[in-house]
Each structure stands twice: as structure tokens, then as C-alpha cells.
Amino acid sequence: xxISQIKIKNFKCFKGEFSLKLNKGLNILVGDNExxxxxxxxxxxxxxSGLLNGRYLKIELSQYLFNNDVRNxxxxxxxxxxxxxTVPLPPEILIEIFIDDIEDETLKALFExxxxxxxxxxxxxxxxIALNETHQAYYEELVKCGDVQSIPIEYYDFSWSSxxxxxxxxxxxxxxxxxxxxxxxxxxxxxxxxxxxxILKDHLEDSDKIKIEQAYRKMRDAxxxxxxxxxxxxxxxxxxxxxxxxxxxxVDLSSKNAWETTLTTYLDDVPFxxxxxxxxxxxxxxxxxxxxxxxxxxxxxxxxxxNHLSHTKLNELIKHIQETNEEKxxxxxxxxxxxxxxxxxxxxxxxxxxxxxxxxxxxxxxxxKPDTKNYFAKLSGYDTLRLILCKxxxxxxxxxxxxxxxxxxxxSNEDRLPIHDQIDVISVGTAxxxxxxxxxxxxxxxxxxxxxxxxxxxxxxxxKNYLGDNKKDFIEICFDExxxxxxxxxxxxxxxxxxxxxxxxxxxxxxxxxxxMILGTTYANEDELHKxxxxxxxxxxxxxxDTKENVSFxxxxxxxxx
Amino acid sequence: xxxxxxxxxxxGSGKTTHLVKEALAIKKDSVLITTFTEVNEKEIRxxxxxxxxxxxxxxxxxxxxxxxxxxxxxxYQGIMHDKLFVKKIGFYLVEGKSGLRGxxxxxxxxxxxxxxxxxxxxxxxxxxxxxxxSKFVFECNKKSNNEIINRLSKIYHHIFIDEIQxxxxxxxxxxxxxxxxxxxxxxxxxxxxxxYSTNDSAKYKQYKNGKIQGFIDKKCKKDICKIDITSLxxxxxxxxxxxxxxxxxxxxxxxxxxxxxxxxxxxxxEHEGIFLIKSDDIENYCKKYETVTxxxxxxxxxxxxxxxxxxGLSFDRVLIYPTDKIKKYIKDGNLTGIETVKAKxxxxxxxxxxxxxxxxxxxxxxxxxxxxxxxxxxxx
Numbered sequence: 001x002x003i004s005q006i007k008i009k010n011f012k013c014f015k016g017e018f019s020l021k022l023n024k025g026l027n028i029l030v031g032d033n034e035x036x037x038x039x040x041x042x043x044x045x046x047x048x049s050g051l052l053n054g055r056y057l058k059i060e061l062s063q064y065l066f067n068n069d070v071r072n073x074x075x076x077x078x079x080x081x082x083x084x085x086t087v088p089l090p091p092e093i094l095i096e097i098f099i100d101d102i103e104d105e106t107l108k109a110l111f112e113x114x115x116x117x118x119x120x121x122x123x124x125x126x127x128x129i130a131l132n133e134t135h136q137a138y139y140e141e142l143v144k145c146g147d148v149q150s151i152p153i154e155y156y157d158f159s160w161s162s163x164x165x166x167x168x169x170x171x172x173x174x175x176x177x178x179x180x181x182x183x184x185x186x187x188x189x190x191x192x193x194x195x196x197x198x199i200l201k202d203h204l205e206d207s208d209k210i211k212i213e214q215a216y217r218k219m220r221d222a223x224x225x226x227x228x229x230x231x232x233x234x235x236x237x238x239x240x241x242x243x244x245x246x247x248x249x250x251v252d253l254s255s256k257n258a259w260e261t262t263l264t265t266y267l268d269d270v271p272f273x274x275x276x277x278x279x280x281x282x283x284x285x286x287x288x289x290x291x292x293x294x295x296x297x298x299x300x301x302x303x304x305x306x307n308h309l310s311h312t313k314l315n316e317l318i319k320h321i322q323e324t325n326e327e328k329x330x331x332x333x334x335x336x337x338x339x340x341x342x343x344x345x346x347x348x349x350x351x352x353x354x355x356x357x358x359x360x361x362x363x364x365x366x367x368x369k370p371d372t373k374n375y376f377a378k379l380s381g382y383d384t385l386r387l388i389l390c391k392x393x394x395x396x397x398x399x400x401x402x403x404x405x406x407x408x409x410x411x412s413n414e415d416r417l418p419i420h421d422q423i424d425v426i427s428v429g430t431a432x433x434x435x436x437x438x439x440x441x442x443x444x445x446x447x448x449x450x451x452x453x454x455x456x457x458x459x460x461x462x463x464k465n466y467l468g469d470n471k472k473d474f475i476e477i478c479f480d481e482x483x484x485x486x487x488x489x490x491x492x493x494x495x496x497x498x499x500x501x502x503x504x505x506x507x508x509x510x511x512x513x514x515x516x517m518i519l520g521t522t523y524a525n526e527d528e529l530h531k532x533x534x535x536x537x538x539x540x541x542x543x544x545x546d547t548k549e550n551v552s553f554x555x556x557x558x559x560x561x562x
Numbered sequence: 563x564x565x566x567x568x569x570x571x572x573x574g575s576g577k578t579t580h581l582v583k584e585a586l587a588i589k590k591d592s593v594l595i596t597t598f599t600e601v602n603e604k605e606i607r608x609x610x611x612x613x614x615x616x617x618x619x620x621x622x623x624x625x626x627x628x629x630x631x632x633x634x635x636x637x638y639q640g641i642m643h644d645k646l647f648v649k650k651i652g653f654y655l656v657e658g659k660s661g662l663r664g665x666x667x668x669x670x671x672x673x674x675x676x677x678x679x680x681x682x683x684x685x686x687x688x689x690x691x692x693x694x695x696s697k698f699v700f701e702c703n704k705k706s707n708n709e710i711i712n713r714l715s716k717i718y719h720h721i722f723i724d725e726i727q728x729x730x731x732x733x734x735x736x737x738x739x740x741x742x743x744x745x746x747x748x749x750x751x752x753x754x755x756x757x758y759s760t761n762d763s764a765k766y767k768q769y770k771n772g773k774i775q776g777f778i779d780k781k782c783k784k785d786i787c788k789i790d791i792t793s794l795x796x797x798x799x800x801x802x803x804x805x806x807x808x809x810x811x812x813x814x815x816x817x818x819x820x821x822x823x824x825x826x827x828x829x830x831x832e833h834e835g836i837f838l839i840k841s842d843d844i845e846n847y848c849k850k851y852e853t854v855t856x857x858x859x860x861x862x863x864x865x866x867x868x869x870x871x872x873x874g875l876s877f878d879r880v881l882i883y884p885t886d887k888i889k890k891y892i893k894d895g896n897l898t899g900i901e902t903v904k905a906k907x908x909x910x911x912x913x914x915x916x917x918x919x920x921x922x923x924x925x926x927x928x929x930x931x932x933x934x935x936x937x938x939x940x941x942x
Contacts, residue, residue, distance in 0.1 A: 106592050109716035113637030165636035
């Protein structure tokens with residue numbers, strides 16, 4: 001049993017409808033801040049458990065759960081309301097969970113129907129936060145008064161229904177359970193940890209739970225029958241005259257699950273919430289992964305596991321997830337390229353917000369060309385995440401190019417390095433086109449800095465999808481339009497020197513004297529300097545990077561850093 | 563070989579008990595027990611709790627309408643009309659025909675037709691009319707390519723229907739679909755007790771009023787449903803005198819026999835049979851026989867009951883306030899005159915273990931139909 005798809009509408013950062021398909025086993029959500037990674041985990045957990053921020057939604061229900069734009073657009077309605085106009089529809093939050101592969105046919109059929117936004121037969125549940133119909137009259141009255149400053153959340157309610165439109169669905173009978181493990185947050189420090197007890201409780205059979213309940217009851221009875229308590233209660237009865245009813249001390253058994261809130265989990269004699277956050281995260285994850293009751297399988301939601309975990313602990317956690325993820329659906333949000341890389345790029349789901357349209361998109365490696373996918377799968381994974389997570393990218397060929405670009409940027413941007421402006425410079429070797437394929441998918445502003453290698457037409461042919469009529473607004477291909485030539489020959493085979501790489505171009509835009517000074521060399525002619533720079537690329541680049549001199553850069557480089 | 567079964571039961575033969583026991587015998591598979599009236603639904607619940615102390619996890623008890631709404635209408639309602647995808651369909655119980663459009667110049671009511679989809683099936687607030695709900699389910703199932711029945715048969719491996727004689731019209735069409743599904747359908751009913759009907763539709767009118775057996779014989783595939791007329795033909799409640807008297811009301815059905823086993827007949831009363839009681843003697847009669855329950859055709863005040871409402875219940879003795887038609891029957895024994903009240907009268911008579919009193923100011927010299935005795939107050 002697993003979640004095949006989630007649809008989110010108007011919840012937090014999701015304006016309008018957002019839909020995300022999920023893999024059966026592992027899903028790694030990556031993306032910049034504000035792309036909605038955590039909100040997706042939150043939404044899944046809310047729809048499956050009714051819990052938000054570790055507390056029941058009843059307590060947490062507020063207008064801030066609604067998307068800001070949606071809220072504003074709704075409130076906009078009231079600014080110019082005329083008598084005849086109909087009452088504007090109050091916004092609603094909808095989360096749909098599509099469930100796949102339920103083995104039990106009866107259970108599957110129970111949740112099956114066309115009561116979902118796809119209007120097709122599917123199996124799953126809908127969770128809705130909407131105006132309670134019974135409060136419609138109050139709402140209309142409120143609107144008539146015209147004083148609507150916020151979403152009238154007091155008339156709102158939340159409810160579940162199956163895709164068969166059965167409205168008696170509660171988290172208890174939803175066949176798929178979620179465990180959200182959020183180590184990044186300290187918002188749960190007050191009160192006992194609802195997660196740990198929930199996860200533990202899911203481990204227990206009904207008969208075990210009944211035994212605990214009875215033991216708890218016995219404990220209460222024993223407490224009440226203890227002679228000192230009896231004495232105290234007599235005292236209270238006589239001394240405190242607050243009511244003509246009997247006043248006494250007792251243990252609270254009134255709430256439905258008294259034992260869950262009172263009992264605490266211990267690790268090596270230490271109460272769970274006093275154990276280190278990292279250890280907590282690992283224990284919770286392991287517990288959730290080792291779920292006993294096969295019928296009620298968990299979806300494990302892991303939020304940024306890299307927080308609070310040392311490298312070794314993280315490694316341990318990841319190993320554990322890898323070992324069990326075949327039967328379990330795991331959804332992880334992460335900023336860590338280590339996590340993403342370790343767990344496999346095949347499970348990566350890249351979330352991206354298009355800066356122009358504000359639309360959220362998802363990119364998967366499944367969508368890429370097979371050879372590109374293969375290339376990135378073999379790559380460290382690190383660079384891919386860099387491309388995705390930064391605001392803008394400059395792609396260069398090698399390390400020396402990278403340094404030069406950094407320097408050039410620093411010089412024309414008041415000493416700030418590109419990374420300070422969330423611009424990443426990535427040396428990609430010869431894989432420019434593969435990176436561009438991803439950049440194109442996510443509308444990422446990219447500048448490519450490439451040598452013309454003495455054949456401008458060849459370069460134009462290579463990048464024909466990004467030049468001329470095919471020019472994309474956000475992709476800039478930068479190279480020198482001039483093909484420089486010379487007589488210099490290199491090495492035993494007398495290979496002609498390539499005048500069209502970065503170093504000769506820098507020499508060209510400065511002069512021999514200046515470069516000798518920057519590099520601390522004393523070459524008499526340009527050819528000698530060419531040879532030196534060719535064989536000491538990185539050294540030269542470092543020197544240029546560190547120099548106080550006023551270096552001039554070729555125009556195509558300046559174009560790129562624009 | 564078919565696994566569907568209809569048991570034709572006699573009044574007092576313990577048909578609900580039988581049904582409940584059959585259902586409880588199923589340990590693993592999921593079971594639905596359904597019936598038309600809420601009273602009987604409660605009775606079924608009560609019986610299960612009496613036997614088991616709790617309702618087992620695999621058993622669901624639901625009235626027929628509530629079942630149709632949840633599993634028939636809602637799962638695929640959107641297929642019937644695009645507007646219905648997001649509407650919450652409610653339920654509206656009607657007596658007689660729903661969807662009144664207005665009256666014509668001669669004052670004859672005109673009804674919405676099927677082409678006016680919304681008005682035909684629903685009230686203004688999208689409550690579905692009870693007389694059209696089974697038609698809606700049938701049409702929706704057809705349009706969805708049998709999805710509704712497929713889904714249902716996966717949810718309930720066994721479907722038990724009590725008081726099957728109450729089903730009518732398009733319900734029967736649904737029954738046919740269920741027979742052909744993978745679920746096993748078991749039904750019990752007493753065709754003589756057809757006092758209610760789920761609807762008043764023109765569909766299959768000829769099989770209304772307890773003619774369910776005829777429907778299965780004539781309209782369903784051969785052998786799709788076994789009919790058992792023997793297992794529950796004996797009344798554990800009524801004594802032979804009451805059985806014979808009540809059987810005379812339905813000559814088309816085999817006579818109902820009283821079960822003569824020791825357990826059923828261990829208490830014998832000296833006052834047994836059908837008695838005509840003069841209205842002046844009511845007070846004395848009730849004093850003498852303390853356990854008399856009074857039954858009225860309508861408007862009974864508690865603790866008295868209406869005939870219909872007494873269905874399924876057992877009393878030691880009943881005292882019936884007859885309608886004029888019943889009185890006429892007592893005199894002349896002509897069944898055609900009693901047709902419209904017969905089923906309810908039958909229910910009333912068959913409630914009693916020992917005696918049925920009918921209030922009737924008889925004439926000492928007249929003779930009445932077979933099986934009734936004139937009650938003469940002793941000591942006068």
C-alpha cells in the first residue's frame with residue numbers, strides 16, 4: 001500500500017491546485033527554500049492523521065493555513081461589494097491522497113469511487129477545510145455586515161471523505177498511516193511527544209492497548225486506595241468548601257486516551273524528550289520503519305534528516321532507510337546533496353517555483369533524456385543540486401575558468417562573490433548541454449561561458465537550440481565571436497596552439513607587461529607567456545584571482561556576469 | 563451452482579433469528595445485513611448483541627436506503643451528471659410518487675420526467691427521492707459499466723436481506739444484479755407480511771405485495787436463486803389455532819403449521835385460539851388476562867401499537883381493534899373485500915402466542931367464519 005499521488009489546493013504556499021506523483025518506495029524532495037517541500041510532508045501528514053505541528057488541527061486551525069494570495073484575493077471581494085452581488089465563496093483547502101496497491105480487496109473497494117478532483121475512478125481520501133454548511137446563515141450575515149477582515153475561520157470545519165464520498169472516514173479507518181519525523185523543529189518541546197507515543201501505539205495490537213488501559217486503570221485505583229491519598233482526600237473534603245459536591249484528588253481518566261498522554265517513553269532510563277534530538281530522530285525513524293502491523297503500513301515522512309545529525313549518524317540513518325525502503329514508502333525532504341546522492345538520484349523529485357509565473361513545477365530524472373539521466377546518476381549528484389538550489393548559474397568548463405569568472409564578478413560587483421548573490425559557478429567539463437537540459441526544464445537563469453575553440457560556427461551549431469531564433473530568455477551562451485590565430489606550435493608534434501581558450505583571451509584583453517606582473521613572471525614575449533599559462537592553468541587563475549591589479553576581462557566574460 | 567437463497571418464512575418462524583445466526587456463522591468474510599425498516603434494523607442489532615454481546619467486526623447492519631445511498635449512489639454519482647461530482651447527495655423519504663411538477667387545468671398532477679434529470683431524482687437541495695433511489699443506482703451502475711456492483715461485491719461477500727417482501731420496483735432490478743455478482747445473497751421474508759414497500763414505482767408492479775417468489779421464477783435466470791419454502795415454514799410462536807386462522811387469509815400460500823416441539827409448546831394456556839369479544843367486555847377481559855397487548859389499525863397510543871408497528875414482535879395475547887373491512891370478513895369470510903388491509907391484519911393476528919381477541923359485538927345467534935370462538939365472560 002502506498003500513496004501514488006497527492007493533490008494540494010490552497011494550503012500554505014500552494015495557490016490553486018498542485019499535484020505530485022510519488023514513487024512507490026523512496027521519494028527525495030529537493031528544492032530551494034519556499035518551494036513547498038515541507039508543506040507537502042505536512043499536507044500528507046495532516047490528511048492522514050489530522051495532526052498539524054504535532055497537535056490536533058482543532059487547536060491549530062487558523063486562517064494562516066490558507067495560501068496568502070488566495071486569502072488576499074478573497075478579502076479583495078469585500079472592498080467593492082454591491083448589494084446585488086452574491087456572497088463570495090469562502091476559500092477551501094483540499095488535500096487529496098491517492099492510494100495504490102491495497103491488497104485487501106474489500107478495503108480497496110471501500111475507498112474507491114469518482115469522488116475526487118480527477119473525476120475518474122480512483123482509491124483514496126479527500127481532506128477538506130471548508131465553511132461548515134450549517135454555519136452558512138451566519139456567514140451570509142457576516143458578509144452582509146460587510147466587515148470581513150479575515151477568513152471567518154470560526155465557521156470553518158475540517159472533514160474527511162473517501163473517494164466513494166463516504167463522510168464517516170476518520171484517520172482511524174484510513175488504511176495508510178503516516179509518521180512525520182521532523183528533527184529540524186523545536187516546536188514540540190512542550191508537552192509529551194505525540195509522535196513517539198503515536199508510533200509506539202501503532203506498533204501495539206488492540207489487545208495490547210486494552211491491557212495497558214487496564215493496567216493504567218488499576219494504577220489509578222491503587223493510587224486512590226493508598227492510605228495517604230485517602231487521608232488527603234478526607235482532609236480536602238473537610239478543609240475545602242468549594243462545592244457541595246464531593247471534592248477529591250484523582251488521576252484523570254476522562255480523556256479518551258489518558259494513558260497515551262501520561263505515559264512517557266524512556267531510552268536507557270532517560271525520558272525520550274530529554275534524549276538528544278539526533279538520537280530522537282534516529283529512534284523515531286527506525287520505529288516507523290519497523291512497523292509490525294502489515295495491514296496498516298506507514299508512510300514515513302522525514303523532514304530534513306540532516307539537521308541535528310552528525311555525518312556518521314546521518315550515514316547510519318540513511319543506511320537504515322535504504323535497507324527497508326523496498327517495502328516502505330519514504331518521503332524525504334532535504335537540502336543535503338549527501339542525502340540525495342546516497343539515496344539515489346532516481347528517487348529525486350526536484351521542486352521549483354518558476355520566478356516569472358510563480359507556478360510550482362516538479363522535475364524528475366525520469367523525464368530527462370536517458371543518456372542525460374544516466375550521466376547525472378553517475379555524477380556525484382552534488383552539482384545537480386547546486387544547479388537546482390541556486391538562483392542563477394554560470395556554467396564553465398574547468399576550475400581555472402571558474403576562478404576567473406569569480407574574480408570578474410567580484411570586480412564588477414563591489415567585491416561580492418557570485419555565491420553571495422546566490423549565483424553559483426559550476427565547472428561542468430564538457431557536459432554543458434546536459435546541464436542546459438535540466439536548466440531548461442526548471443527555467444533556471446543560466447549563463448554558459450565557453451571557448452570558441454577557433455571555430456565559432458561549430459559553437460553556434462552546438463548551441464543552436466539556445467541561439468538566434470531559439471534564444472531563451474533565461475539562457476545566455478557566452479563566447480568570443482572572434483577566432484584568434486597565431487603561429488605558435490606546441491610540443492614534439494608541433495601541434496598548433498589554441499588561441500581561443502580563456503588564457504590567451506585574457507592576455508589579449510590585457511598586455512604582456514601587466515600579466516607578467518600579475519603572474520610574477522618575466523617572459524619576454526607573448527608566445528612564452530602563452531606556453532607558461534597553458535601548462536599552469538590553475539596557478540595562473542589563482543594568481544589572477546588574488547591580484548590587486550586592475551585586470552581587464554574579455555567581453556564575453558563580462559557578458560556572462562551581467 | 564447458485565449460492566443465492568430465498569427462504570419463504572412463516573410468521574413467528576424466527577426468520578430474523580435464523581438470518582442473524584447464519585450471518586454470525588461467517589467468521590472471516592464481510593457481511594452486510596440489511597432490511598427496509600429502521601425498527602427491524604434495530605431488532606437485528608439487538609438480536610446480535612443478545613447472542614454475541616457485541617457486533618463482530620466483519621458484520622455491517624444498515625437499512626436498505628442507507629445502504630443504497632452510501633454504496634449505490636455516492637461512489638459514482640458523478641457519472642450521472644457533471645454537476646454531481648462535488649454535490650453532497652442527501653436522502654428524502656417520500657410516500658407515493660415524487661417529483662411533482664404541478665397540476666394541469668383539470669387539477670391532475672403532472673410529474674417531472676427523466677429528461678429533467680435534476681427535478682426527476684432530487685429535491686431542491688439535492689436530496690434523492692426514496693422512490694427513485696434504486697432506479698438511480700441502477701442507471702448509474704449501467705453507465706459506469708457495472709462499477710457499483712463490482713465495488714459492492716468486493717466490500718460485502720455476503721449480503722443478507724431481511725423482510726425481502728418489502729422490496730419493490732427497481733429494487734428488484736438491483737436484486738437481479740446482485741444475484742449475478744460475486745456476493746452471496748440470502749433473503750428471508752414472509753410474503754404475507756407485505757405491509758410496507760420501499761417505493762410505489764410502476765416498475766414490476768405485478769411483483770409487489772410479496773410476490774418476490776414470482777419475480778425470481780419468471781424474471782431471473784434459472785437457478786440463480788434457490789427458493790426454500792420448508793426450512794422456516796413452522797411457527798414457533800403461534801399455536802395451531804392461530805396458524806390455521808391466519809393461513810386462511812392467504813389461500814395461495816401453503817398453510818402455516820405450528821411447531822409442536824416441546825420447547826415451543828411448554829407453556830400451555832387454558833385460553834387459546836381466536837375470540838370475538840364484545841366491547842363491553844374489554845375491561846374485564848384485560849383484567850383477567852393481564853398480558854394482553856392492544857393493536858389498532860392506526861393512531862394507536864402507547865402502550866398500544868399499530869398493526870404495522872407490531873411486525874417482528876411477539877406477545878402472549880393480542881386484542882385487535884378491527885377495521886370495518888375486517889369486521890365484514892369475520893362475518894362473511896370473503897377475502898376480496900379485505901385485500902387492502904389483509905397484510906397488516908395478518909401481522910396483527912400472528913403476534914400472539916396463545917390468543918387473539920378481536921373486538922366485535924357479535925350476535926349470539928349468528929355464525930362467523932371458521933376458527934373464531936365467541937368469548938363469553940364467565941360468571942354472568
